[in-house]
């Protein structure tokens with residue numbers, strides 16, 4: 120973030136995508152609080168949600184906050200007046216109520232995610248064939264929305280885990296530029312973003328949710344160890 124802020128200088132606005140970072144912090148400050156605007160997703164799989172789809176924008180800029188309130192409500196400035204084109208992006212009040220309750224649990228859930236991540240990292244540290252996500256970097260407190268490992272035989276490992284009743288996911292098997300929408304719009308053929316393309320074949324997200332027990336984490340690790348043994 121320091122480097123991004125420096126590159127942006129005083130005239131370029133920073134919009135943070137904190138959609139997988141609810142509660143994460145950098146140098147003691149929460150994600151979503153660095154840029155001019157922070158964006159959070161409450162999609163149902165996120166670290167906290169709202170009992171359905173939803174999202175939140177954070178800003179300290181009062182003028183921007185008023186503009187954004189207007190945009191989410193069809194550009195409405197008063198009950199019957201609209202002065203810009205906007206969206207229908209109001210958060211349903213029942214969903215907001217879910218979110219208020221979930222927010223009270225967020226720190227505790229994130230702490231459990233960090234504990235699960237440490238257990239994974241400890242159990243898997245000697246498996247040479249996989250690369251673990253960065254752990255405990257200075258100044259960074261992660262919240263492990265995912266626990267994604269990297270390996271050369273991703274599909275075979277996923278299959279082995281599946282055969283042992285362990286579900287995994289891939290974030291994501293198709294890089295954005297290879298989605299039909301972008302291929303068609305920009306005529307991408309593949310090879311333009313080789314690192315993204317390589318990672319899309321190597322990344323595997325292991326089970327990660329706050330209710331996961333230590334025994335379940337150990338079982339996943341045992342199956343991974345078996346696969347490579």
Ligand SMILES: Cc1ncc(COP(=O)(O)O)c(C=O)c1O
Nearest residue numbers: 136138139159160161162173174
């Ligand atoms: C990093 C990131 N940005 C943006 C989004 C989009 O969030 P939403 O689906 O709530 O619009 C997601 C959701 O998966 C995400 O993970």
